[in-house]
Amino acid sequence: MSTPRVYVIHENPEWFPPLAAAFAAEGVPVQEVLLTEGQIDLGAEPEPGVYWSRMSASSHTRGHEHSKEYTRAVLGWLERAGRTVVGGSHVLELEVSKVAQHGLLQAAGFDVPRTSAVFGTAPLKEAARTFTGGQDVPFITKHNQGGKGLGVRRFDSLAEFDAYVDSPEFEAPVDGITLLQEYLTAREPFITRAEFVGGEFVYAVRVDTSAGSFELCPADACEVPQVIAGAVCDVPGVEAPGAPAAFSLREEVTSEHPLVQRLRTFLADQGIQIAGVEFMETTDGRTVVYDINTNTNYNPAVEAVAPVSGPRAIARFTGALLERDHAVAAV
Template sequence: NTRLAHQSLLQVVMISAHRASTLPPQAADSGVVTSMRSGVGEELHHCNGDMHPLRIDVLTLAAHRRQVWVRLLVDRLTAARPDVKVRVLDAEEATVGLGVESKRQQPHVLINRVSDAAAPALAKATVTLLSAAEARGVRVINGSRCYGIGMSKLLHHVMLDGAGLATPRSVVCRRLPPDEETLAGLRFPVLFKPNSGGFGAGIVRLDSEAELKESVAIGAVKMGEDGMCLLQEYVAPARQETFRVWVAGGTVQCGVRIWHSQPDDFGGCMSAACR
């Protein structure tokens, strides 16, 4: 499943590389269609005549530089075309898009692989780097808008609702304990969810308003680092499973099923489950 996910990302990268390269727009567009239908190999066939160095930067956390999701991506990119030049940049020190370097030194494509659960200061710096690269005309994959959505459970629900997908009723809280107006019509049990953060951290099931108030009083529940949280009506799954699905170009690429040993395990980390 990890390899399938990277194959999907590689397709997106090479499509972006086409559009950022010196190929005529018509050739790039036809290459996109071919890639979606036949895979990266066929798309690269359209690129054989364009042998200018294709510069791709991968932005990640220093601690993740040697992790499989970065190493496999770099290996696939460098194997895709002989003229691909890949740099792995540590988000803690990178200045991509902010310097005065000429366009000849800028990457054609910047791939953001920084965790959206990174420390707040580093997440802010990453957004700045991505926005600067976008403003410079660099094609960015997992750019500032996408990365910002990934940081927020509230924005997840906004996007899912916009796509017509049903989600449990949720309300946003800006203070604890929430006021009566915020709780009006909310049915318990609920899940308390910090708006920012990952790996299921801080998610707690609360069975009544009284339990909510008690949990706030003893510090058992806390706001996210952005001062927001969600209260979401709890819908018990038919089975103790979480599914993560990758979609690219409107097509489901692959999925992972995560089984939870405990009914109140609300984490959905694929890497932990796959171990």
């Protein structure tokens, strides 16, 4: 068997270099495992080490339609063998289901958006009428399994929605589940993403939404022009003079913030060790939690000014797990 190390399970090589640099800086041996194709010898023991799953709900948009199923099989194999897995089977199921996220957040007492899950395309138009009470009020759609703003659109009337469902522009969700969700108006044009590593708060990111985009991915590779729901998101770094940065550190949100403390407890209860949780403060005084990102990415502009590095915190956390396992094996 090889020297124990941290194995990073994922399907998008573009996301790996910042993580590799962080592990190198912390002196933690790391190896990426691309789950785009391959095989598992079910009779063999997995290599010793710590396994961290970063499988993304949006993998199908990169031509990796079967990577989620491959990951399910690999995680089950690792867990049955007793390997330490960060972001294991339970966490993967949350990553690929906003329905599951919504249910757990609601059960834990968080304010969540009013949401209806629609299975299939045929019921969508009638479901929208039920959801809005037959009124022309704003609402949004989302894909149950997604990221990168997949399927997120705003509609201001039922006629507009009907036309979209019947049009070639309709985006069919990969799992057949479309969410109808109340449209929330932010008190100020931004949402907040609270980052946690090893169950501890790292920092909060202010994500500017003034351009109208629903593309909220903080990774450097995601910072490209987007056209979503008819709104154009400008390229960060070429904003008009005086315009807010797309991603910035929200310094007033600290580990003492009441919501941060509640989220920390929630993640611990759910066994989620690494995550970015998004919330919005609305014009009517609500603080609404609406998304759990279990394969969180980090924005380089925020990392440059943050007091703690997210990727390096992950390297330290998984490196400590690696040392723990080595100590136990030695005994």
